[in-house]
Every structure is written in structure tokens, then in C-alpha cells.
Amino acid sequence: MSDGAVSGAAQRPPRRVRVTSDAATSVAGTRGIALPGSPADDADAVFARALRRSQLRLALGTVAGFVVVTATLTLVIALIPQIDRVVIVGLPLSWVLHAFAFYPVIIVFALLYARGAARNERAYRDLRELG
Numbered sequence: 544m545s546d547g548a549v550s551g552a553a554q555r556p557p558r559r560v561r562v563t564s565d566a567a568t569s570v571a572g573t574r575g576i577a578l579p580g581s582p583a584d585d586a587d588a589v590f591a592r593a594l595r596r597s598q599l600r601l602a603l604g605t606v607a608g609f610v611v612v613t614a615t616l617t618l619v620i621a622l623i624p625q626i627d628r629v630v631i632v633g634l635p636l637s638w639v640l641h642a643f644a645f646y647p648v649i650i651v652f653a654l655l656y657a658r659g660a661a662r663n664e665r666a667y668r669d670l671r672e673l674g
Contacts, residue, residue: 587671594667598660605656612648616640 620626620637629636 590667590670593670594663597663597666601656601659601663605652605659609648609652612652613645616644616648 620640626637626640627635631639
């Protein structure tokens with residue numbers, strides 16, 4: 544092989560190829576959470592928006608309830624000095640509450656949210672199957 548043959552091949556740009564889709568096999572554009580290959584209709588879009596709104600409403604309600612409960616617990620610990628008179632395992636009750644009382648609150652609100660989200664998604668699936 545000569546240098547002229549190699550340099551000539553290296554100077555040619557690669558051939559460009561256009562990739563297109565056949566109109567008969569293309570799927571209608573989907574929005575929201577439609578599965579690939581399944582066309583989405585207006586009812587699916589309405590159901591998906593309703594699911595998102597209900598999940599957002601549930602999340603905001605859960606966060607608001609969590610903030611209220613934890614703020615109340617914090618205020619009780621801070622504003623009631625008689626709590627410190629009770630001693631558990633050599634520690635004042637306020638310390639024990641501050642160290643351990645928030646975890647059950649977190650778990651309860653997490654379980655409530657998970658249960659509510661599952662209920663919302665079940666309702667969405669039921670509506671989608673009927674619609």
C-alpha cells in the first residue's frame with residue numbers, strides 16, 4: 544500500500560446516512576405516563592393529571608401534618624419544664640423524648656403516605672381500566 548492511497552482515503556468524509564421511520568409503523572405521540580407503543584388519548588391524560596394532583600395533595604397534607612406534630616412535640620419539650628423532673632435511665636424525660644420520640648412520628652407519617660399513595664394509584668388503575 545502506498546502513502547497516496549492511505550492519505551486519499553483519510554481525506555474523504557464518511558458517508559452520511561439518514562435514518563427515517565416508515566409512516567405506517569410510527570406510533571401516535573404520547574404524553575404523560577403512557578406505555579411505549581400504546582397511543583394515549585384524552586381520557587388517559589385527564590386520569591394522569593388527576594393522579595398527579597391527588598399525589599401532590601397527599602404529599603402536601605402529609606408534610607403539613609408532620610410539621611404540625613413535630614412542632615407541637617418540640618414546643619411541649621421546650622415549654623413544659625416539669626418534664627425534666629421525670630428521670631428515665633438517669634436522663635431527663637425531655638432528653639429521652641427529644642432523642643427517641645421523633646422516630647415513631649416519622650414512621651407513622653411515612654406509612655400513612657405510602658398507604659395513601661398506593662390507594663391513589665389503585666384508583667387511577669381502576670379508572671384507566673374502566674375508561
